[in-house]
Amino acid sequence: MRIVFMGTPDFAVPCLKALQVSGHEIITVVTQPDRPKGRGHRLSPPPIKTAAIEAGLRVWQPKKIKTQECVAGLRQLLPEIIVVVAFGQLLSKEILEIPRYGCINVHASLLPKYRGAAPIHWALINGETETGVTIMQMDEGLDTGDMILSGKIPVTAEDNTGTVHDKLAGLGAGLLAEALNLIESGKAVRVPQANEFFSYAPLLTKEHEKIDWAKSSVEIYNLVRGLTPWPGAYTMLGNKVLKIWGVQACTTDRIPGPIPELSEYRPGEVLGIIPEVGFAVATGNGCLAVTELQLQGSRRMQAVDFVHGHDITKGLFLN
Structure with missing residues (x-):
């Protein structure tokens, strides 16, 4: 098939x-424009552009895919199918109707759960024990189209968004190849989504990323791993942002010295240093050990190294 x-x-x-x-024949690769990146704000190509150029494929980077100029350009390409994988722009009805076989999407969740822009992050944040990829026939809704294929993976307590992302990217590639063969042979079965079970995975905001230490230890643990390795959960240390990249379960008996009952501490209060680990912080129902972090303006480091150069003492508050 001729694929855009x-x-x-x-x-x-x-x-x-x-x-x-x-x-199959890839006639054009469409991706987002280059964006400023890093401290120097130099224009950086999206990963798909780099991969496409290395493969000798034609690259097109429209600012807005819905313009009449872009719609006309897609028509001239005469695609038999359009494959969409985390493109970042919604397609209009005009575009959806261009290819003979329509447009299909590789979505990183088990639809109808986690429709939207950040399905992997929210699956981890919500403590899911499994997730997956769905190949979907696109319609005008937000990830509401009929399902063609899906595959599952388990999510372990040690997983974070980065590890799950890589597993699902590989799973999605295999499912995509299988789905295209089914579509071309006329054997693809389209299954409507059970809309009563849907949930959304919206774009993450700073509000989502801020740690609420009054929540349970499990909720905070899931937030941290759900935002690792990007964009990172954070708290405030004084007037500076403190990114928290790693936490682990802990008990007060790991903290040297006399420790009062946890009920006497307020959430976000530092309970003390844990040798060779980092430091303990009170949560809404216990405590967590902070193991890896990054203070605003500094590099990412192990918490056990951080405490040697900073005044992290019992009674300090993170908020």
């Missing part, structure tokens, strides 16, 4: 590579 591929981040790269060896 639309994708932008790292997650889409394995799918593009799977198409290159699938026997």
Whole structure:
């Protein structure tokens, strides 16, 4: 089939590579414009652009895919199907109707759960024990189209968004190749989503990323791993942002010296230093050990090293 591929981040790269060896023809790769990145704010290409150029594929970077100029350009390409993987722009009805086989999407959740922009993050934040990828026939709604294929993976307590992202990217690539073969052969079965079970995974905001120490230890643990390795959960140390990259369960008997009952501490209060680990912080129902962090303006480091150069003492508050 003649394929137009639309994708932008790292997650889409394995799918593009799977198409290159699938026997189908990739006529154009559509991705987002280059964006400023890093301290120097230099324009940086999206990962899909880099992968496409390395493969010798044509790249198109429209600012807005819904313009009449873009719609006309897509029509001229005569695609038989459009494959969308984390592209970052919604497609209009006009675009959805261009290809003979329509448009399909590789979505990083088990639909109808976690429709939206950040399905992996929210699956981890909500403590899911499994997640997966769904190949979906696109319609005008937000991830509401009929399902063609899906695959599951377990989510362990040690997983974070980064590890799950990589597992799902590989899973999605395999499912995409299988789905295209089913579609081309006329054997694809489209299953409507059970809309009564849907949930959304909205874009993350600073409000979502801030740690509320009054929540349970499990909720905070899931927030931290759900925001690792990007964008990072944070708290405030004085007037500076303190990113928390790693936490682990702890008990007060790991803290040297006399420790009053946890009920006497307020959430966010430092309980003390835990040798060779970091420091303990009171939560809404216990405590957590902070093991890896990054103070605003500094590098990411192990908490056990951080406490040697900073005044992290019992009674200090993180808020």
